[in-house]
Amino acid sequence: MKKRIAKQPTATERLVRPLVRALHPYTPGEQPKVPGLVKLNTNENPYPPAPAVLKAIKAAVDQRLRLYPDPTAAPLRERLARLHRCQPENIIVGNGSDELLALATRAFVEPAESSRLTAQGMSLSTVQYFDPSYSLYPVLAAIHGARHNAVPLHGDFELPLLSWLRRGVQWDLRAALSYLTTPNAPGGRGYPTADLDALADLHKGVLILDEAYADFAGENALHLALKHPHVIVSRTFSKAYSLCFQRVGYFVGPVELIDTLHRIRDSYNVNGLGQVAAEATLDHLDYYRANFKKIVAAREQTAEALARFGFEVFPSQTNFLLVRPPRLSAEAWMEKLRERKVLVRWLPAPAVRAYLRITIGTPEQMEKLLAAVKAVVAEGET
Numbered sequence: 017m018k019k020r021i022a023k024q025p026t027a028t029e030r031l032v033r034p035l036v037r038a039l040h041p042y043t044p045g046e047q048p049k050v051p052g053l054v055k056l057n058t059n060e061n062p063y064p065p066a067p068a069v070l071k072a073i074k075a076a077v078d079q080r081l082r083l084y085p086d087p088t089a090a091p092l093r094e095r096l097a098r099l100h101r102c103q104p105e106n107i108i109v110g111n112g113s114d115e116l117l118a119l120a121t122r123a124f125v126e127p128a129e130s131s132r133l134t135a136q137g138m139s140l141s142t143v144q145y146f147d148p149s150y151s152l153y154p155v156l157a158a159i160h161g162a163r164h165n166a167v168p169l170h171g172d173f174e175l176p177l178l179s180w181l182r183r184g185v186q187w188d189l190r191a192a193l194s195y196l197t198t199p200n201a202p203g204g205r206g207y208p209t210a211d212l213d214a215l216a217d218l219h220k221g222v223l224i225l226d227e228a229y230a231d232f233a234g235e236n237a238l239h240l241a242l243k244h245p246h247v248i249v250s251r252t253f254s255k256a257y258s259l260c261f262q263r264v265g266y267f268v269g270p271v272e273l274i275d276t277l278h279r280i281r282d283s284y285n286v287n288g289l290g291q292v293a294a295e296a297t298l299d300h301l302d303y304y305r306a307n308f309k310k311i312v313a314a315r316e317q318t319a320e321a322l323a324r325f326g327f328e329v330f331p332s333q334t335n336f337l338l339v340r341p342p343r344l345s346a347e348a349w350m351e352k353l354r355e356r357k358v359l360v361r362w363l364p365a366p367a368v369r370a371y372l373r374i375t376i377g378t379p380e381q382m383e384k385l386l387a388a389v390k391a392v393v394a395e396g397e398t
């Protein structure tokens with residue numbers, strides 16, 4: 017075995033905490049500015065916000081930009097509380113749900129070096145999630161100096177059986193914080209609420225159900241956040257509500273946990289135009305629900321078409337498909353589609369490097385994708 021020689025930090029590097037020096041940042045999908053590119057790589061919604069939402073944002077761009085926004089996004093939280101039949105105290109809004117996921121590590125997890133492994137029956141420094149799932153979770157754990165426990169999903173991205181999870185062999189039911197992406201990303205599969213409810217019963221620590229894609233699914237688990245004292249549901253206006261640019265996400269959960277997060281967030285963590293946009297969005301849910309239907313229909317059609325081209329397509333309850341392409345490697349497929357101005361996501365992580373993740377766009381965009389796929393297939397046959 018070759019011994020790795022630790023590189024001496026430079027004088028400037030020495031100014032930075034060793035933990036931070038060693039961090040690998042989260043890699044977001046590309047945002048290339050190529051004209052005519054069909055962009056299917058970051059699960060953005062292909063449809064614009066409702067016209068009235070754009071109007072509300074524009075109308076808010078006036079002298080009030082010099083003022084601080086509502087510090088707790090109170091009007092938005094009241095609207096969300098009505099929507100979800102809970103109290104505003106059950107809700108915290110963040111600068112995207114990513115901010116809230118990060119706050120959760122700070123609020124619920126002890127950095128590993130400063131704590132004993134377990135106390136009061138809890139693994140106080142453990143952040144846990146299934147693999148593959150949202151690749152931000154391990155980054156958040158690393159930033160916080162927490163342990164992370166990545167437990168492989170079974171077979172085709174299915175949740176391990178409850179009877180296996182209950183044994184607590186790999187999945188630690190005492191982990192301080194567990195993230196569960198449902199429907200899963202990048203797998204696409206939805207998990208039955210009844211299973212999540214039963215899993216929640218077994219957990220001692222905080223369980224965050226990350227429902228970034230719930231609007232494209234047949235069911236959701238929101239009520240579990242109002243039933244269990246340790247369950248939080250994460251939602252976002254980014255994907256389903258066409259507001260990635262504005263950065264607005266929220267948690268629904270028990271008052272005590274939500275209150276803890278309020279204590280550690282920045283005073284004005286949600287920008288004013290984002291609050292305006294999200295409130296206006298809630299006035300036009302019918303517009304968005306019609307878009308969900310279009311996206312789900314395009315998803316099912318695209319899945320069938322790709323299967324006919326020899327792709328293995330996993331069932332999806334989201335606005336994307338995870339597929340295993342035929343013949344060439346997934347990375348080669350990504351390059352070949354890119355040459356044809358269709359950008360899809362290839363993730364190099366071991367659990368998913370054999371697959372492509374394809375965001376569902378408009379029917380026109382899906383036609384362009386399928387035309388590019390057809391061309392690549394034909395190229396392979398000559």
Ligand SMILES: *Cc1c(COP(=O)(O)O)cnc(C)c1O
Nearest residue numbers: 112113114150201228252254265
């Ligand atoms: C996109 C995404 C998020 C982050 O959403 P923002 O609200 O834009 O920060 C969180 N979780 C999952 C699984 C996602 O795919």
